[in-house]
Amino acid sequence: xxxxxxxxxLRACRREPVDCTPVWFMRQAGRYxxxxxxxxxxxxxxxxxxTPELAARVxxxxxxxxxxxxxxIFADILxxxxxxxxxxxxxxxxxxxxHNTLRTPNDIRNLEVPHPEEGPVSVFEAIRLVxxxxxxxxxxxxxxxxxxxxxxxxxxxxxxxxxxxxxMIMYYHPESWHDLMKKLxxxxxxxxxxxxxxxxxxxxxxxxxxGCLCPAxxxxxxxxxxxxxxxxLRPLGIPTIHFGTGTAALLELMRRAGSDxxxxxxxxxxxxxxxxxxxxxxxxxxxxxxxxxxPRDKLxxxxxxxxxQAEGKVGHIFNLGHGILPETPVENVEAVIEWVKQKSxxxxxxxxxxxxxxxxxxxxxxxx
Amino acid sequence: xxxxxxxxxLRACRREPVDCTPVWFMRQAGRYxxxxxxxxxxxxxxxxxxTPELAARVxxxxxxxxxxxxxxIFADILxxxxxxxxxxxxxxxxxxxxHNTLRTPNDIRNLEVPHPEEGPVSVFEAIRLVxxxxxxxxxxxxxxxxxxxxxxxxxxxxxxxxxxxxxMIMYYHPESWHDLMKKLxxxxxxxxxxxxxxxxxxxxxxxxxxGCLCPAxxxxxxxxxxxxxxxxLRPLGIPTIHFGTGTAALLELMRRAGSDxxxxxxxxxxxxxxxxxxxxxxxxxxxxxxxxxxPRDKLxxxxxxxxxQAEGKVGHIFNLGHGILPETPVENVEAVIEWVKQKSxxxxxxxxxxxxxxxxxxxxxxxx
Numbered sequence: 001x002x003x004x005x006x007x008x009x010l011r012a013c014r015r016e017p018v019d020c021t022p023v024w025f026m027r028q029a030g031r032y033x034x035x036x037x038x039x040x041x042x043x044x045x046x047x048x049x050x051t052p053e054l055a056a057r058v059x060x061x062x063x064x065x066x067x068x069x070x071x072x073i074f075a076d077i078l079x080x081x082x083x084x085x086x087x088x089x090x091x092x093x094x095x096x097x098x099h100n101t102l103r104t105p106n107d108i109r110n111l112e113v114p115h116p117e118e119g120p121v122s123v124f125e126a127i128r129l130v131x132x133x134x135x136x137x138x139x140x141x142x143x144x145x146x147x148x149x150x151x152x153x154x155x156x157x158x159x160x161x162x163x164x165x166x167x168m169i170m171y172y173h174p175e176s177w178h179d180l181m182k183k184l185x186x187x188x189x190x191x192x193x194x195x196x197x198x199x200x201x202x203x204x205x206x207x208x209x210x211g212c213l214c215p216a217x218x219x220x221x222x223x224x225x226x227x228x229x230x231x232x233l234r235p236l237g238i239p240t241i242h243f244g245t246g247t248a249a250l251l252e253l254m255r256r257a258g259s260d261x262x263x264x265x266x267x268x269x270x271x272x273x274x275x276x277x278x279x280x281x282x283x284x285x286x287x288x289x290x291x292x293x294x295p296r297d298k299l300x301x302x303x304x305x306x307x308x309q310a311e312g313k314v315g316h317i318f319n320l321g322h323g324i325l326p327e328t329p330v331e332n333v334e335a336v337i338e339w340v341k342q343k344s345x346x347x348x349x350x351x352x353x354x355x356x357x358x359x360x361x362x363x364x365x366x367x368x
Numbered sequence: 369x370x371x372x373x374x375x376x377x378l379r380a381c382r383r384e385p386v387d388c389t390p391v392w393f394m395r396q397a398g399r400y401x402x403x404x405x406x407x408x409x410x411x412x413x414x415x416x417x418x419t420p421e422l423a424a425r426v427x428x429x430x431x432x433x434x435x436x437x438x439x440x441i442f443a444d445i446l447x448x449x450x451x452x453x454x455x456x457x458x459x460x461x462x463x464x465x466x467h468n469t470l471r472t473p474n475d476i477r478n479l480e481v482p483h484p485e486e487g488p489v490s491v492f493e494a495i496r497l498v499x500x501x502x503x504x505x506x507x508x509x510x511x512x513x514x515x516x517x518x519x520x521x522x523x524x525x526x527x528x529x530x531x532x533x534x535x536m537i538m539y540y541h542p543e544s545w546h547d548l549m550k551k552l553x554x555x556x557x558x559x560x561x562x563x564x565x566x567x568x569x570x571x572x573x574x575x576x577x578x579g580c581l582c583p584a585x586x587x588x589x590x591x592x593x594x595x596x597x598x599x600x601l602r603p604l605g606i607p608t609i610h611f612g613t614g615t616a617a618l619l620e621l622m623r624r625a626g627s628d629x630x631x632x633x634x635x636x637x638x639x640x641x642x643x644x645x646x647x648x649x650x651x652x653x654x655x656x657x658x659x660x661x662x663p664r665d666k667l668x669x670x671x672x673x674x675x676x677q678a679e680g681k682v683g684h685i686f687n688l689g690h691g692i693l694p695e696t697p698v699e700n701v702e703a704v705i706e707w708v709k710q711k712s713x714x715x716x717x718x719x720x721x722x723x724x725x726x727x728x729x730x731x732x733x734x735x736x
Binding site: 161162163164167168171172211212213214215216246248249266267268269272288289290291293294295298302305325 | 529530531532535536539540579580581582583584614616617634635636637640656657658659661662663666670673693
């Protein structure tokens, strides 16, 4: 019997041939689903995250309804900060608001990295619960925010347009910046190791906002830490995904961080992205989440464009370029999954027939 | 006597050798200057724009204080929309707020392009006033918002993070989108022609928000209109600059729009940007405006990085990657101008000595 290691998603992560392109969506457990909205009527986002049974339940909702190739644990990138004494909340539809932001070198010096056992153990427990419920063919993805993106929330207090305070810490207090990045790197490694130990079969590192940096700053202030995370995860033997938005000019550098897969957004064509990343890495992406709002014919055209750009290469995982929007019709999500499977099945089977034909010709030639 | 045509800025626009790299800043007339803040205490932004004497006065403020190589007329990209019946205001520090947004095909159908003489004539008059006052060595830049960016304001009602409504018009009502772009293109061409007739010696087209689009959408929904604007400006014989942010994956397409100079932001290194744009176009940029907030040694390092990336090539105009921030210390602006001149003077003179040496060697060889 074929196990989870033979699943489309994990095969694609290892850049092995698949029958069709695997597909999952960032924020696939979310407000676009009625099932999720019903849970949210009774519990806040943080309550769901902190209650393993609830987190497991919403993680499984999209898996039960949609033909997805991977589950991703329901959590938030700021969760592990709670045990560091960071106090935050989620304002309505606006993302996190951090109440005790870091603004001075002193704030950073006083920040303590907790022992992993004091970390967000509810996430580990939720992972164990989900694994028990999951079909053996559907792998479970764990995740964490990357040190830069988490630092930007800690410093700005929420989503930022210009990242002025973050860059000011980098430029005015580089030692404090590096100190903060080291602390967050340590925490991220322990957090992801804990998730893998609990049963996560792949992990994604979300560096969502690195697109605000120039390549030189990314190289000095961010890359060494992301690299060290992937280095420490490698011995665990699970695939790693490195995601960011607005990264068209950072892809060569992200490649150096060393993940198996790089997640890209819609701002760059997949063909060009792959050219810049080189052949030895997989790609996840890259439909614009706004396209998911329809209309259906335009959406289909855009799904096909993504698949055409991927050229049926091994190592492509279909996803959006960022999280699914709450106003997305669930029927559109269903349709996209179906189109990806249909269209990529044809490409993959043509490719595999072509490969067989080539090897048959090779075999005949050898015989002569 | 050398006239304005021999100015550093216009020579660089034509990709001719210069003694040092010309420098100006987007929003160089702005809140970071005390002189400007004093005018703003008495008049609103719109009042300044609508009063030629005030617009001329603030346009000249940075020129009188700083060693800049070009002036840019003080105006706003939404000004020409007033005669189209669009009602807008500027909220404090948050950019424009449009009161009667376009949301339906009907709204777009009813939008009328005014006759050019009914347009923002105050800008033309301000240009005439500035030209009378300007030193003959300092060229004056006119500008307009590009159809896509102006359309996004009209549809979203202000700055947008995801451009959902704009993309929904594109996808659900493509004919209406193209109708809107045609109207805005006609208006932009007339508006820029009027500015050149009034005395603008170069023009910049601001397509600030195109970075939200995937290359395929840029190609179908935006490029034809930007291209048609540059085509219609070419007979006027003045240099054109095409600016956008987050354009790392759009540069080859922007090149096809046909401006003389492409303005890029800090998200891509100038060397890579130039490689993608090809040899026959100049580049304007690309310091991160946040770096202008200091500290001084970091700022100097970053200015030098930009100049090193430009490699002293003809056709480089030093600028920021977006508008100067209001909190920028004016002393930092002064310092940046000085560093650009100092450092690039060395590069240009080394290059020109090298060029002379090469041609001298060539001459000696020919003699033999």
